[in-house]
Amino acid sequence: MRRMLGFTLLEVLVAVAVLGVAMAAIMKASSEMTGNAVELRDRTLASWVASNVLTELRIDQAWETGDRDGETRMAERDWYWQAEIQTTPNAALRRVDIRVFSDPEQNRSVALLSALLADPERQTMDLPPPDPGADTE
DSSP, X not given: OOXXXXXXXXXXXXXXXXXXXXXXXXXXXXXXXXXXXXHHHHHHHHHHHHHHHHHHHXXXXXXXXXXXXXXXXXXXXXXXXXXXXXXXXXXXXXXXXEEEESSTTOOSEEEEEEEEEEOTTTOOOOOOOOOTTSOOO
């Protein structure tokens, strides 16, 4: 009696089922990685927006406490931000919390930056002259 070579129908069905499960796992992992990359890009851009807002507050020498908000365009997207300036125990400093949102309803902040602002009245640009005998290495 001759034995037939090849796979049985049951073996083929099991192989297809295993392949289907493996492909589903690969698709899920790929989808999660794409979502993580988008989230990381948004957080990075939002942190840049917050840094820019902080720089603008420092340039404007913002000192009055209270809330400020605005809209900034970066990377072909509109970003919405809120800055809250508060007093601190140190009279020469103010705390600023900047929250950045990707939607105008401001449901969920994408980034939060907390920093200190120095009193513009107390800042001096007077630096001592360099010591000619000092080692500059």
